[in-house]
Amino acid sequence: MPMLADPSIKYKPYTPLNLPDRQWPAKINRAPPIWLSTDLRDGNQALANPMTIPQKMSFFETLVKCGFKEIEVSYPAASDTDFNFVRMLIEENRVPDDVWLQVLTPAREDLIKRTVDAVAGSKRAIIHMYNATSCLFRTVVFRNSKEETLALAVKHTEIIRKLTEECTAKYGTQFRYEYSPETFSQTEPEFALEVCEAVKKAWGKAGTAYDERIIFNLPATVEIGPPNHYADLVEHFSRNISEREKIFISLHPHNDRGTGIAAAELGQMAGADRVEGCLFGNGERTGNVDLVNLALNLYTQGVHPKVDFSDIQAVIDVVTACNDLPVHPRHPYAGELVFTAFSGSHQDAIKKGFEAQRARHAKARAQGEPEHWEMPYLPIDPADLGSTYEAVIRVNAQSGKGGIAYLVQQHLGLDMPRKLQVAFYAVIQEIADREAREMTVEDITTAFRKTFHLGGSAYEGRLNLKSFRISAEPAAGGVDGEAVDERRQFDGTVSVDGQLRVLRGDGNGPLSALLDALRTHLQIDLSLREYSEHTIGQDQNAKAASFVELVPNSGDVKETRASTESYWGVGIDADIAGSGLRAVLSAANNAIGDRPLPELKLSVGFNARSGQADIATAILNSLKLELPRRLQASFFEAVQRAAHGSGGEISYDALVGLFRERYGYYDEEENPRFAVKSFKLEHLNASGRAKLSGEFIINGKPVSLEGEGNGPLSAAVEAVNRGLDGKVSIREYAEHSIGEGSEVKAASYVEVAYEGPGGSPKWTTWGVAIDSDITASGLKAVLAATKAVELADEEARRTAGQK
Ligand SMILES: CC(=O)SCCNC(=O)CCNC(=O)[C@H](O)C(C)(C)COP(=O)(O)OP(=O)(O)OC[C@H]1O[C@@H](n2cnc3c(N)ncnc32)[C@H](O)[C@@H]1OP(=O)(O)O
Numbered sequence: 001m002p003m004l005a006d007p008s009i010k011y012k013p014y015t016p017l018n019l020p021d022r023q024w025p026a027k028i029n030r031a032p033p034i035w036l037s038t039d040l041r042d043g044n045q046a047l048a049n050p051m052t053i054p055q056k057m058s059f060f061e062t063l064v065k066c067g068f069k070e071i072e073v074s075y076p077a078a079s080d081t082d083f084n085f086v087r088m089l090i091e092e093n094r095v096p097d098d099v100w101l102q103v104l105t106p107a108r109e110d111l112i113k114r115t116v117d118a119v120a121g122s123k124r125a126i127i128h129m130y131n132a133t134s135c136l137f138r139t140v141v142f143r144n145s146k147e148e149t150l151a152l153a154v155k156h157t158e159i160i161r162k163l164t165e166e167c168t169a170k171y172g173t174q175f176r177y178e179y180s181p182e183t184f185s186q187t188e189p190e191f192a193l194e195v196c197e198a199v200k201k202a203w204g205k206a207g208t209a210y211d212e213r214i215i216f217n218l219p220a221t222v223e224i225g226p227p228n229h230y231a232d233l234v235e236h237f238s239r240n241i242s243e244r245e246k247i248f249i250s251l252h253p254h255n256d257r258g259t260g261i262a263a264a265e266l267g268q269m270a271g272a273d274r275v276e277g278c279l280f281g282n283g284e285r286t287g288n289v290d291l292v293n294l295a296l297n298l299y300t301q302g303v304h305p306k307v308d309f310s311d312i313q314a315v316i317d318v319v320t321a322c323n324d325l326p327v328h329p330r331h332p333y334a335g336e337l338v339f340t341a342f343s344g345s346h347q348d349a350i351k352k353g354f355e356a357q358r359a360r361h362a363k364a365r366a367q368g369e370p371e372h373w374e375m376p377y378l379p380i381d382p383a384d385l386g387s388t389y390e391a392v393i394r395v396n397a398q399s400g401k402g403g404i405a406y407l408v409q410q411h412l413g414l415d416m417p418r419k420l421q422v423a424f425y426a427v428i429q430e431i432a433d434r435e436a437r438e439m440t441v442e443d444i445t446t447a448f449r450k451t452f453h454l455g456g457s458a459y460e461g462r463l464n465l466k467s468f469r470i471s472a473e474p475a476a477g478g479v480d481g482e483a484v485d486e487r488r489q490f491d492g493t494v495s496v497d498g499q500l501r502v503l504r505g506d507g508n509g510p511l512s513a514l515l516d517a518l519r520t521h522l523q524i525d526l527s528l529r530e531y532s533e534h535t536i537g538q539d540q541n542a543k544a545a546s547f548v549e550l551v552p553n554s555g556d557v558k559e560t561r562a563s564t565e566s567y568w569g570v571g572i573d574a575d576i577a578g579s580g581l582r583a584v585l586s587a588a589n590n591a592i593g594d595r596p597l598p599e600l601k602l603s604v605g606f607n608a609r610s611g612q613a614d615i616a617t618a619i620l621n622s623l624k625l626e627l628p629r630r631l632q633a634s635f636f637e638a639v640q641r642a643a644h645g646s647g648g649e650i651s652y653d654a655l656v657g658l659f660r661e662r663y664g665y666y667d668e669e670e671n672p673r674f675a676v677k678s679f680k681l682e683h684l685n686a687s688g689r690a691k692l693s694g695e696f697i698i699n700g701k702p703v704s705l706e707g708e709g710n711g712p713l714s715a716a717v718e719a720v721n722r723g724l725d726g727k728v729s730i731r732e733y734a735e736h737s738i739g740e741g742s743e744v745k746a747a748s749y750v751e752v753a754y755e756g757p758g759g760s761p762k763w764t765t766w767g768v769a770i771d772s773d774i775t776a777s778g779l780k781a782v783l784a785a786t787k788a789v790e791l792a793d794e795e796a797r798r799t800a801g802q803k
């Protein structure tokens, strides 16, 4: 049947009470009501499968834990389960002393008797009796007149009084009484008052103390009118019932029109003292009023509700398991989506809200003022309910850059600059649109790592920084007394498509030096347009995060800066220079895409395209040695000389052989040319000097050496000098590790200067060695360098003898 064109022929409007002098609209609820949870009664009776005793027990314990002091635990006359549950609570002493058990009974003597029997022996119990009083129920259900309806209530109140007094005498149970004129909101207001006055009289012992008051519960058994109508009825009742001070007025709203919460709040403004309801609004039909919602509404007004939902998820878990009903995802305060924003402008506002609030709170804290919560779109701090902020922002195709940036900030600790937010937003948008689904935090962080080649080998790009050194040298061109800017030199090992390459470049700073290296060696011609950095974490765990935007170099500075094509990169490193360099390579990876890069030349013939770095790369790939820059230059000259006779061409093997011979670098274990057989290093008193003595093999021959110095290397030099006519001194020392874990070795590079007898001019040479012991590797490098000196010294003496 379709909806009626004129529903007035079927539905009559509610009859409002005429209460022109109503006071409630100006009132504000500044204190919580007395709460009565009826989950185990009204909630339970509405379930397809009423709760079992273990379910009721776990629900009861949850209510107690939340702080409920009055709990309607059952309708004992309904079933053995209901009856036995109450007995179990009492007999197993499960009820805390400050909690009142409430039980419901109809106005029938046999059932009242069973109800009182159920609570016999409990410390404190509220017997709750009801009979419907509205015209509809009088005529249709009970077929009673007004007088008979009133008489039914009075008679059974008297029965309850008698039975409870007997029970108190026998078991010491303390009783209170609650009476409900069921269907109150549809009952003639004067008749509801009349019945309640008669019930009060029949009970006969209402007092002003908390546990003496009679409770008149005013149910909106079915919500038939708007909440202001209900509030008028409550105010009318509250103003006109006699001995108001001996009464607690209780509200029992249902939610048929969806305004149960409003009805309860307005009803409290209208004078009610108590509210009955269920957690998350379970109950007959559309449910009872939701106590969690009501309590947290108060909380957000700065009023503690005196019930606690700090771990709301634990409460949801118990309630949904017992009721076998879900909590709607958009349920106030409790639904899984209520602290979530998908849409871009909401996310943006929340992100800005958090940032502003952090600053505001820091200021308030410093001034000893309250740190108020003021957050766009979030009326309550999810943390107060045990929820984390992670859930606040979720991303789909409706989301904007702000939300994505918030998640990256929360999960990776990175504060992206605004333009990078825009760039990364496009990446996520594309995925979200293509896959037509929500992007999880993991989707976003994975996309971030992939896009910017962060987070280990899984996401490495084609260019990958292995090691680097930044050095400074004055820029050319300074004239007398004029300040000269320092230039920076980048020397690094970069994995290029899996192959290690030595790259070198110069620039005003480390990043431009690396860009120069990329341009020179790999034909990647990019300029830096934007750079920013921040620290992640604190103290010794702090790292640096860098963000760069690179643009293709057009040759014209203005045009380059204005380029519409740009590539972002992100770098993280314990070292600030390292993070910037990694960011440049991250952006360069994005710029090169799949474009082929110039191959490493394995034949190192001397044409215009083979330079010092190419030679160093060949040594790196064959011997794993990362030559210091000055050694690269020195070896390059040696290679040029060696290749002179072959027109500048030299084979790969000849190159490696030349290196070994020249720098005494032999890593074979049997019959080593240079070895430290044994050595002893003594630290001499407090002078900080060291004495070295040991047995060494120098150029295949065993030699005993002894010397003193500031450390092992200078002691070795002193020992060597004892056997020379001239004098060697260390000019440069460098080292690095090779390999990983237990296989790691130290590579040492020593440049020594030699000055012949009689102060003949100085010349320098290098020694290179590796050893699993770093001191031994340094000593071996000194010996290897010395070998070259000895040869030159002998040569010098021979020449002198001939003269
Ligand atoms: C608004 C509310 O939520 S009220 C609480 C409702 N909760 C429940 O009904 C759950 C528990 N109920 C039960 O287990 C059963 O209904 C019982 C045990 C109470 C009674 O069962 P039965 O005797 O079989 O009666 P039934 O369930 O058919 O109830 C209807 C009868 O109770 C009467 N009745 C209804 N409410 C009341 C009341 N408050 N006081 C006295 N009698 C009542 C009806 O007029 C009807 O009487 P009739 O049979 O003479 O016509």
Ligand SMILES: CC(C)C(=O)C(=O)O
Residues within 6 Å of the ligand: 042, 104, 130, 180, 182, 183, 217, 219, 220, 221, 222, 252, 254
């Ligand atoms: C028994 C009464 C209080 C009731 O549940 C109702 O009217 O909804």
